[in-house]
Amino acid sequence: MATLIAHVDMDCFFSACEEKRDPALKGRPVIVGAAGNRGVACTANYKAREFGVHSAMPITKAREACPEGVFLPVDFPLYALESRRVMDVLSRFDPGLYQVSIDEAYLDVTRLSGQFTSRDAMARAIRRAVLEETGLSCSVGVAECRVLAKIASDYRKPGGVTIVEDAKAFLSPLPIEKVPGVGRRSLPLYHEAGIGTVGDLLSWDRFRVIERFGTQGLYVLQLALGEISYGMPIAKDQKAFGRERTTHQDLTAREARTILLSLCRRLEEDLEGRYFRKITIKVRYADFTTITRDVTLPSYERGMRSISRNALRLFFSLPSDPRRIRLVGVRTSVLMEGQRTLREYLLRTADLAA
Numbered sequence: 001m002a003t004l005i006a007h008v009d010m011d012c013f014f015s016a017c018e019e020k021r022d023p024a025l026k027g028r029p030v031i032v033g034a035a036g037n038r039g040v041a042c043t044a045n046y047k048a049r050e051f052g053v054h055s056a057m058p059i060t061k062a063r064e065a066c067p068e069g070v071f072l073p074v075d076f077p078l079y080a081l082e083s084r085r086v087m088d089v090l091s092r093f094d095p096g097l098y099q100v101s102i103d104e105a106y107l108d109v110t111r112l113s114g115q116f117t118s119r120d121a122m123a124r125a126i127r128r129a130v131l132e133e134t135g136l137s138c139s140v141g142v143a144e145c146r147v148l149a150k151i152a153s154d155y156r157k158p159g160g161v162t163i164v165e166d167a168k169a170f171l172s173p174l175p176i177e178k179v180p181g182v183g184r185r186s187l188p189l190y191h192e193a194g195i196g197t198v199g200d201l202l203s204w205d206r207f208r209v210i211e212r213f214g215t216q217g218l219y220v221l222q223l224a225l226g227e228i229s230y231g232m233p234i235a236k237d238q239k240a241f242g243r244e245r246t247t248h249q250d251l252t253a254r255e256a257r258t259i260l261l262s263l264c265r266r267l268e269e270d271l272e273g274r275y276f277r278k279i280t281i282k283v284r285y286a287d288f289t290t291i292t293r294d295v296t297l298p299s300y301e302r303g304m305r306s307i308s309r310n311a312l313r314l315f316f317s318l319p320s321d322p323r324r325i326r327l328v329g330v331r332t333s334v335l336m337e338g339q340r341t342l343r344e345y346l347l348r349t350a351d352l353a354a
């Protein structure tokens with residue numbers, strides 16, 4: 001079953017907290033950021049946004065744009081308290097939720113979705129629970145890839161619920177800068193090439209995209225084609241990544257090796273380009289004896305080839321054994337941050353095309 005992710009993002013969070021504390025503010029343009037004239041706006045409610053006020057706008061400019069606005073200083077302890085309340089509600093839906101910032105979180109809702117008639121009903125239930133229990137409004141995006149879930153939560157703000165069933169249909173009409181990572185620096189490159197929407201990029205040949213926009217262009221393309229589906233984000237302090245599978249039917253060594261290879265592939269996806277120095281495999285026999293073997297590499301490596309080569313080498317180093325195998329696993333540890341290289345993307349793309 002594919003992982004299903006919900007991304008929840010609070011609507012104009014700081015000003016919503018201020019409006020909750022002082023209901024007299026409701027209906028008025030509220031800008032949180034500074035008491036005097038120094039600094040920038042942290043956030044503006046939707047009323048203030050109608051005047052063109054946006055976050056990161058210098059306060060002096062915001063006052064010009066919206067003279068009747070209510071300008072408030074930042075009350076961080078208040079927002080932190082409200083944030084905790086929101087996360088408490090969300091953690092009932094996924095105790096392992098991943099909080100990204102003060103006002104947003106990813107939830108693994110794979111299992112939860114089975115309790116609802118539809119993904120939409122589930123997303124609405126999450127939104128309603130937050131609203132009823134905290135008095136604060138949020139927007140929810142649901143998709144099988146967390147990047148799409150995040151784009152989706154922004155799609156119908158404020159108070160919106162968006163379910164992505166089809167990556168291509170959803171992304172095609174969107175401006176390309178809606179994809180996280182396409183920012184101020186790269187956007188002009190797309191515009192120069194006549195690309196405004198993700199759909200425009202999809203009409204290009206894959207290799208032309210790579211030539212012109214490199215890894216990022218390819219990433220956008222793959223996202224839209226459903227070839228990338230990232231699950232839950234992984235905590236920065238995670239020390240190891242592993243995948244294992246228990247089978248219902250005990251396996252021969254040959255079958256176990258095939259499963260081990262598919263686990264290596266999943267593991268490579270989990271790693272999202274990180275480097276590793278240690279690889280461990282685990283084998284459990286039908287009689288429950290479990291053995292592990294590991295190797296520490298002379299230097300950091302990454303990628304599917306390194307994982308599978310080392311895992312298979314460890315597997316073949318096991319003494320031949322007539323017992324059937326009921327579990328195999330592979331793990332990488334001693335990790336270092338890293339991004340996927342273009343070469344790795346191409347290798348994976350070649351794999352996908354094969």
Ligand code: TTP
Nearest residue numbers: 009010011012013014015042043055056103157
């Ligand atoms: P966002 O979720 O980006 O913005 P928002 O919640 O105000 O509005 P939206 O409805 O579009 O989600 O950021 C969450 C909070 O983080 C925001 O209320 C204030 C703070 N923040 C800053 O302090 N500085 C900034 O530049 C931004 C973007 C946000």
Ligand code: MG
Nearest residue numbers: 009010011103
């Ligand atoms: Mg927000």
